[in-house]
Amino acid sequence: MKNPILIVLLILVCLKAAIAQNSLTETEKLAATAKVWGFLKYYHPTVAAGKYNWDEELFRVLPKVKEVSTREELSRVYMDWLDGLGKVKECKGCSQNSNHDYFDNNFDLSWLDDGKVFTAGLSERLRFIERNRHQGKKFYVSSANIARNVIVTNETTYVGSDWSDASLRLLSLFRYWNIVEYFFPYKYQADTDWDVVLDRMIPEFLYAKNESDYHLAMLGLIVSVNDSHAGFSTDRTRAHFGFYWIPANFNLIDGKAVITGFYDEALAKKDDLRIGDAITKVNGREIGTIFRENEKYINGSNIPKKKSNAYYSIFNGPSDSVRVEYTRGGVTSSKTIKRYLASELKPGKQESEIFKILDGNIGYVNMGVLETKDVAEAMGALNNTKAIIFDIRNYPKQTLYAVADYISSKSNDFYRVTYPDLDYPGRFIWKSGRQSGQSGELRYRGKVVLLVNERTQSHAEFTAMCLQTGDNVTTIGSQTSGADGNVSTIEMVGGYKTVISGIGIFYPDSTETQRKGVRIDIEASPTIQGIIDGRDEVLEKAIEFVNSK
Structure with a gap:
């Protein structure tokens, strides 16, 4: 029994x-x-x-x-x-x-x-x-008049609220997550499924031990959209990395932080920092390791942009000095260098010519300083050159349509748009974009070259797409930022602001530019030796191309 x-x-x-x-x-x-x-x-x-x-x-x-x-x-x-x-x-x-x-x-x-x-x-x-x-x-939402990206409305910002209120922290997460869920045109491109991001971030918001943890949770959430537009910075996030800076800027190349210029040349000279110094370790830790550990807090649509945006996460710290290991002239050395508060750095003024003629009768235009009122003068002065190089490694000033009229013999479609359907949240509607160029006799008959890199972002990428429809255009450089489309502002709980790309921008054949960047015909990037020699290797590649045929 x-x-x-x-x-x-x-x-x-x-x-x-x-x-x-x-x-x-x-x-x-x-x-x-x-x-x-x-x-x-x-x-x-x-x-x-x-x-x-x-x-x-x-x-x-x-x-x-x-x-x-x-x-x-x-x-x-x-x-x-x-x-x-x-x-x-x-x-x-x-x-x-x-x-x-x-x-x-x-x-x-x-x-x-x-x-x-x-x-x-x-x-x-x-x-x-x-x-x-x-x-x-x-x-809670409306639509921008022209671009039709979402405008977030009537949200309480809770400025001055108590960060320790768990309900407010969850509200901050839920509000941002749902705005992205329904109104971010590129959600489908994120590295991590957006549902998985929510599951991962709930414990970070719910169990934040202190205010810094909460701010880092907001930063990590925003970085998860993989959008170069989506930056986020507060006193707490800046304090996490440190308020002290070395007086030099740098590029991350081959696992090294290569000095490319100075925030304050006089202070850099005190520690004998030189352009081309390839720093391999900071306080005994390899540059690549530091980057990988901090990547979850570095915004960017792709790795080149993340490396460009790593400026605050490699050398910054809480003290006024740091130990570095570096290579110069084939010799590896170590030394302690000074760090400074941003207020102590005095950057020198940089003046750039709008346009000029390079050796070999090649025109050069800096699109970052060219204004619409300058276009006729610049194109007239460069009309008899055998090529014009338009440098878009910067942020142009709305000159794309004026320039396109000179390098195109017909009107061209150069983009398509998706915008959110507010009456069916989460869905996006296709819309045809504006044309560029004008039909008629070609006004500039030489070659046209566009220079791009990771600093080519948003309107710069849009400008490149427009000019690429010209009759005789070649794009040279490296992967662009991959963040196109008018931005929409989001306020987190506490009044802290961030933005997202608010509309989808595609080539006429529906190829994305977000995360991928614009199309490139010839790849070219700086090398460590080129930086040491003070050369602009991307510009050199363009000149070589112009002279090759």
């Missing part, structure tokens, strides 16, 4: 195992809450119209979420929440959105049907809201 006590114990163990298997983790519950809260914020007819204080609604529901443990209990919390928002009426005009030419790489509401977290009844109600979503003027 079986032991009845043993049978009872076995039943209890099985029940406990079944309950544990059906229980949701804290991260699962909070991730689901973030998604439901954001979905209702932009989809529910009364919430999207601003009829509720939606931040306060989150604060009200979070304790209830914390108390439950199973899918059924969590779904009941959400169902009660929906009941309190009133009945959703049928939307007769919502089906008309199917007429749009959609770019749907970003769009994914499959989580609404996640049977592990939501009951079938809850999923059905959420899908009903999707089908009968808010239409018309929104409370």
Whole structure:
């Protein structure tokens, strides 16, 4: 005869195992809450119209979420929440959105049907809201007049708020995550799936030990979008890396930090820092190791841009000196050099010519200083050159269309756009872009060369795309920043600001420029020896190309 006590114990163990298997983790519950809260914020007819204080609604529901443990209990919390928002009426005009030419790489509401977290009844109600979503003027978002990138509106900034309030920290995460989820045109290109980012960041925001941890969590979240536009800096993030700088700037090449110039030449000379010095270690640690450890805090669409943006994370520190190992003239040495507060550095003034004629009758135009009023003079002066090199390793001044008129004999499509459909959040609509160039006799008949690199970003990349449609254009250089499209501003809790690329910019054949950069015909990059010799090897490559045929 079986032991009845043993049978009872076995039943209890099985029940406990079944309950544990059906229980949701804290991260699962909070991730689901973030998604439901954001979905209702932009989809529910009364919430999207601003009829509720939606931040306060989150604060009200979070304790209830914390108390439950199973899918059924969590779904009941959400169902009660929906009941309190009133009945959703049928939307007769919502089906008309199917007429749009959609770019749907970003769009994914499959989580609404996640049977592990939501009951079938809850999923059905959420899908009903999707089908009968808010239409018309929104409370939390609007659209820019021309570019049509999203404008975030009516968000409370909580300036001066107490960072130790866990609910506010979660609000900061949930707000940013959902803005990216529904209105960032390049979400689908991120290295890490955006749902995974949410799961990863919840513990960092929830359990931040101090204010610095919280600010670093915000920085890490923003860096996760892999967008060179998406910078973020506060006193706390700057303090993490250190307020003291070496008086030199540098490029990361082959695992070394190669000095390329000076923030303060007089101070650099005191420690005998020279252009071309290849620093291999900082305080005994290799440059490559420092970069890899800090990469999660360095924004950029691609590695070349991240390396360019690593200026604050390699040499900065909390003290006024640092030990470096460096190579000069084939000899490796070590020394201690001084670091300075930014206020102590006195950069020299740099003046650049707008245009000039190089040896061999080759024109050169600095697009970073050329203004529209200068275009006619510059093109007239360079009209008889055998080539013009347009240097776009900078930020141009809206001269693209004026220049294109000289180097094109016909009007050209040079880009397509995607912009967010505010009436169907998460979906993006294709739109044709403006043409460049003008039909008629070609005004400049020589070769045209464009110089680009990682500093070619946003409007600079857009300028390159425009000029690439000219009749006889070659692009030379290295991968550009990969951040194109008008920016949208986002305020984090506490009033700290960041931006994202707000519209999608593509070539006419729908090839992305985001993260990839613009098309390049001939690759060329600086070398350590070239820096030592004071040469501009990318410009030299352009001159070599011009003279080759």
